[in-house]
Amino acid sequence: MAWSGEPQAAKPGEARRFGTTLTRTEDGWVVDGTKAFATSATGADWAVLLVSLAGPGGARHAAAPESVLLLGCDLRHPSVTVDTSWWDPVGMRATASHVVRFDRTPVPAAWQLGQPGDYVRQSWQAAFIPHYAASFLGAAEGAYDYAIQYVEKQDKGGDPYVQQRVGSMAVDLDTARLWLRHVARLWDTGRIDEARIAGSRARHVVEHLALSTVDHCIRACGARSLVRPSPVERILRDLTFYVRHDNDDHLLATIGRAALGREHDASFFKP
Ligand SMILES: Cc1cc2nc3c(=O)[nH]c(=O)nc-3n(C[C@H](O)[C@H](O)[C@H](O)COP(=O)(O)OP(=O)(O)OC[C@H]3O[C@@H](n4cnc5c(N)ncnc54)[C@H](O)[C@@H]3O)c2cc1C
Structure with missing residues (x-):
């Protein structure tokens, strides 16, 4: 699973804003915030998070793609929760792409894939x-x-x-x-x-x-x-x-x- 989706423009009637921020720690990273379109959330144990050092916006919506980082994330960590109420689409109902919240989720440095910007640059x-x-x-x-x-x-x-x-x-x-x-x-x-x-x-x-x-x-x-x-x-x-x-x-x-x-x-x- 690769989760990027952090649409930045709200739709009519949408109160919540999606987006994550990333903080460097001594032994890795802390991810805080929400992602939408998290396909297979509730089913998967691990996901690759596409997050940006430049703040909310994942990869597709990032202002600075060269700041996008890929982090492996253990979804069983208690700081990771899934909101299953958001996914009520016209189609693709047999799959699920929920909203996931990361409440200061720690990610060890060893779970970082490549260097910032590699995904886009390569x-x-x-x-x-x-x-x-x-x-x-x-x-x-x-x-x-x-x-x-x-x-x-x-x-x-x-x-x-x-x-x-x-x-x-x-x-x-x-x-x-x-x-x-x-x-x-x-x-x-x-x-x-x-x-x-x-x-x-x-x-x-x-x-x-x-x-x-x-x-x-x-x-x-x-x-x-x-x-x-x-x-x-x-x-x-x-x-x-x-x-x-x-x-x-x-x-x-x-x-x-x-x-x-x-x-x-x-x-x-x-x-
Ligand atoms: C079934 C399904 C499964 C998905 N699974 C995943 C997944 O597993 N992982 C993941 O990361 N993402 C996933 N996505 C999300 C996908 O990658 C997009 O982020 C999402 O579809 C964008 O939603 P949106 O069109 O509402 O948002 P927006 O990005 O807000 O776009 C709205 C519209 O505006 C256009 N637009 C955006 N910015 C501009 C601009 N600056 N100027 C002009 N037009 C603009 C867009 O092209 C689009 O047509 C999934 C999407 C779907 C539909």
């Missing part, structure tokens, strides 16, 4: 980005499989509009798989710089392919595909939420900056 997040595309593709494949089953059951395979929807879905899935293979090949053959930006390109393209596949599925099948226990009802909610993990507008602008040879943030797509 572009580790860029190695992680293709997994979003793989997850989006999984959602799209689920919608496609169900659409085929649905259309065949209702004997609508002869309808030319349905045929076009199915054709579009099939091409979307092929395209997504080819993108992922392309990214994997770049990593496997050591073309690291190309692999990093290709991972973001794949994440961008596959977000749109997956959303379009789910839309085609719903249009081909109809309203009952969105009535439980249809899996499409869940896939639509999960995908709608998971693609928000990064902002695609910023992601695409980052791809543009890279193509123009400009400085760009390949980790968190900051403008």
Whole structure:
């Protein structure tokens, strides 16, 4: 588990502020404050905390990414508590990304991973980005499989509009798989710089392919595909939420900056 999320801008009606501060001690660090989006809290015993020497803001929201530090944290320490009331999202309900409070949690120096700024400087997040595309593709494949089953059951395979929807879905899935293979090949053959930006390109393209596949599925099948226990009802909610993990507008602008040879943030797509 890697926990960074410390959104700094409050949403309407949100009284609490998220964020951690870090204090150096003789034998390590003390972490104080809260993080949101702490995936697997209550289930995991350990997490890697992305915290900033510059104060609240984790990594994605940090004003100074070079100040981001990775600390291993034993979540069984009594100073670590989980607020399970915050996580009530539209989708991804089968997982949990709770708010976690660190009440002056001690972290020994031996549990520090690398040096401040290493994570961003060495572009580790860029190695992680293709997994979003793989997850989006999984959602799209689920919608496609169900659409085929649905259309065949209702004997609508002869309808030319349905045929076009199915054709579009099939091409979307092929395209997504080819993108992922392309990214994997770049990593496997050591073309690291190309692999990093290709991972973001794949994440961008596959977000749109997956959303379009789910839309085609719903249009081909109809309203009952969105009535439980249809899996499409869940896939639509999960995908709608998971693609928000990064902002695609910023992601695409980052791809543009890279193509123009400009400085760009390949980790968190900051403008
Ligand atoms: C299902 C799910 C699981 C997650 N799991 C984890 C996890 O395990 N670990 C973890 O660390 N995080 C996790 N996250 C959190 C994720 O990394 C982001 O921090 C979170 O999605 C940001 O939430 P937000 O869009 O509400 O916040 P904000 O960061 O406040 O962004 C709101 C919107 O404003 C945009 N924005 C932000 N700053 C600016 C700016 N300066 N100018 C213009 N636009 C801006 C953003 O791009 C976004 O579109 C998870 C998120 C989701 C949805």
